[in-house]
Amino acid sequence: DADVTQTPRNRITKTGKRIMLECSQTKGHDRMYWYRQDPGLGLRLIYYSFDVKDINKGEISDGYSVSRQAQAKFSLSLESAIPNQTALYFCATSDHHGLRQFFGPGTRLTVL
Amino acid sequence: TQLLEQSPQFLSIQEGENLTVYCNSSSVFSSLQWYRQEPGEGPVLLVTVVTGGEVKKLKRLTFQFGDARKDSSLHITAAQPGDTGLYLCAVVGNTPLVFGKGTRLSVIA
Secondary structure, eight states: OOOOEESSSEEOOOTTTEEEEEEEESOOOEEEEEEEEEEETTTEEEEOOOTOOOOEEEETTOOOOEEEETTEEEEESSSOGGGGGOOEEEEEEEEETTTOEEOOOEEEEOOO | OOOOEEOOOOOEEEEEEEEEEEESSSSSOOOEEEEOOTTTOOEEEEEESSSTTTTEEEEEEEEEEOOOEEEEEEEEESSSSSGGGEEEEEEESSSOEOOOOOOEEEEOO
C-alpha cells in the first residue's frame, strides 16, 4: 500500500464550487505539505504543517485553506474555485528533520 | 528566498546518449537534493549532496555539488527510455524545501 495517498486522483469542477482535496499518510511523519504544479512553474508550496496544531502559509496560499485533522491527515480546500486553480496538486510528508519529502501520487484538478 | 535555476528546461535525446543537467543559485546551499518525477506520479528523491565538491553515483547517474555550494549537476550516461521524466533540484534549509522548475527529459528509443 502507498505511504501517502491522495483523494480524489482526478476532479473536474465548475467555477465557484467548493472543493476539498484529501491527503493521508501511514509514515508516521509530523510534517505535511501541499504543493501545486503547473507547466513551466515547477512545484510551488501552498501550505505546510509541522504538527497537528501548526499551520503555515507557503508561497501561494491565497484562495486556499487547509485543515490538519490528525497527524496522518491534511486537507486542502478551495473555497470558491476559479479556472486559474486548474493544476496538479501534490501532498508530501517528511519527518521532523524535513530532509526528505515523500510525495503522494497527485490530484489533477480542472476548474471550468 | 533562494532562487534555483535549472537548465535546460527541456531535453530530448536518443537512447544511448549522455547528458548533463544543471541547477544553479546565487546563494550558497547547505545541501541540495535531486528528485525525479515520472509521468502520473509524484517526485521521488534520488540523492542528497551535502559537502562542497561532493560526487555521488547512482548506477548511470552521477551527481556533483559545486565547490562553492552554489550549483549542482546531474550527468546521465547511456540514457535509456526509463530515464524519461522531470528532474527537480531542491534546496534543503530551515524552511520547507525550495524546488527549481525542473528539466523535462525525454529519451527516445
